[in-house]
Amino acid sequence: MSSGDGSLKIVMPALASQEVRPAVNVIDANSLELVKTALCDEEVSVPAGKYLLSSTLPTGERSFAYADVSEGTHEEVNLVAVEQPPVAGPEAATPGLESLGPPKPVPSPAPTVDEWFLRFVCVGPQGVEDARVDTEIEKIGADGTVELTLRPEGVPGVVFVQVAAVGHMPQNAALPVNGMTTSGSCRLSVETAGHLTPFVSLPDNPLVDAVARYIHTGALGEAARLATQAEKLLAAKMADPYGAALGGYALLRLHELGRLHDWSTNLANLFPWLADGAIVAGEKAALEGDQVTAATWMADAARRGLPAFADGFSMLTSRLREYGSPKNPPPGVSSTLAKELARHAKRLVPLTTTIDFSRIMLAFPAADLAEPARSQTPLASAPARPWRRYTQSAGLEV
């Protein structure tokens, strides 16, 4: 601490885990200029004075506080989420909004889907295989939403959950865990009102969960900062590759290619079953203008199956569309590789129109994960094993 300085420590008592340390802007209260960006729980030295503290929490909520730091003293400040004003309800009558798309039939009141089916599928370099996942129902909400804890076995690929009801299009969502990684379980919520919709979260891994939440709320800088912690874990080979991939995507979006250094290729090589690692490595090369390396990694990624994250699918299909032109391949890319990329593009690019890119995990409708774009067909009848049947009265069949 230099002369004229005091020290400041910002704590966030509401944070679920000490692993998650959001960044806090320390702003001079008079000039309103940014003095520095500190991490939560980090003790920083600042000139004596008055400060406004501003931070974005992983939930997307903003938090503010005020600090008065005197020379030679230590100030500790609690930062809590800003209270939200009461939210007004929607307009009583919906005025004539138009949709920039085709007209849709007026939806009928959504009944709860009483009987539905669930199975797990591993998508990896070996193709598509059934996967074993320990499944436990945690809660059934008043609206019919079913919450389950999932513990997948260790398999060389991304595990997808597939939920379907007779007459409905099967819905798929990638799981951010695998029995071979440090995080063993995740939470699945299946909404049953109207249409079956699976949502995945990761409460048992607060660091990766926080990175995902930051990305979801558009706070990429915060996500990348947290992901640096994931990078250190990866270097020690203790990491959760899903967290590392998420961090990689955040750094790519921020165009902070220098901070990726060897991280991307390490991830791709250490986890050869995870398409996301190859996508991060390929996208980094593409942004650097190295199209041959990029095309090679993207082909590798497509061979690995499907990525776990929507961001990865977006980057992969964009590059497949760009490179997969056998008649006019990028400079240095062989026609053989371009032809392979074109084959992958034909399989995967059409799926983009069905993806919800506002979600973190890759989620899409499809009956067959080997040919997702070409299997946009509803479930015709009750399926046999390994599908498991769920009913409100009997729960999930063993």
Place this chain on the structure above:
Amino acid sequence: MTPWVDKAVAAGASTHALVIGTSYYQFLPQTDEDASPTDRQTFGLRQTKTPATSAWLFANWLKDSYSNPNAPLGTVRLLLSPSEYEKQNVQGLTNLTQEVLPATRENVEEAVDEWHDAAKTNPDNVAILYASGHGIQLSKDEGGIVLLEDFARRANAPLDHTLDVGAVRRGMAGPAMAQKQFYFVDACEVRPKEAIDYQSMGTGVGLSNPYEGAAACSAVYYSASPSTEALGEAGKGTLFVQALLECLELGAVDDHVHENGWWVVTSSTLMKYLPGYVSELARRFNQEQKPTTGGQIADVIFHVLPEQPVVPVTLELDPADAKDCALARLWDGVAADASVFKDQRFTPTLTHPVPAGQYVLTVSMDPANEQFKELAALPIPALPPAFYRKVPVG
């Protein structure tokens, strides 16, 4: 084509914008009662009333309000195909000047080429593309395909007459190209199953790909993910453009002063706050719309506010019963004789716009009583876009 705005800019970097809005489609049914054509694929689409309004609003914001001292506005190329409704009901769209061309493939192709060349004159330039109309979202990184006025002119290749934002974006590369690029794609995806085969349906307007990497900032703000619709209000434009303009005025202003004392909206703050504003607008209509952001989003300045932002501060008494005796004073905490306001009553809320800054709230009770406590100094960090807190006097 002659730019709609063509400002003489002193030597140095400048901003070049291309704004396209298509509400009128030549080959779609002219009225809602007409059946879809049977001789070409049109995905069941109908005429619209808001994309040209939205593009017009954004273009006017660029002309009148956009400020970036590092790259002042140089040119705006504007292509609009308004609907009959918009021509009759939206101010300015009745008699467009000759610089505003219809958003057909031929005109858009020429405009894209000229915009590309203008942006490539200086790597410190800023390039802005805003496109509104029916569309197909491909991925967060592509920006999607926006249908132009003559969409489906070719029965066997309906997507020839579209703007391929991804192909345009890939062509905006190279060391001489503007390194700060912003793409606003205000369109709804075409959801029918037929769209899955879009790759065989033609090739939209794009640019040749130099395969030279990407600009550090090449952000794509897309109005709606495929799971939700892009919505619009006739006469007011799409919800996306309404939210975007709100964000540029205050909603996405960063929480602190930047270089030269500037209050700014950046690529990152837009990514953080724009989706929330769009979703909130949709929620007010009991609808759902979920925007997405893709591409590269290095944090760069998009817009500099003309002056210190004015932040609405909302204070709510807790408990509300204290409203009959609580008096509020907002001041800077230093000068005892100066106040932003003094002796103001709560109802039990009190909202007051104040220049961004740090304030102190003092609450006194008149008449004094033992039921409620007075507050000597409650910090009020009034940072953009708004501040709200409960005032505990119980």
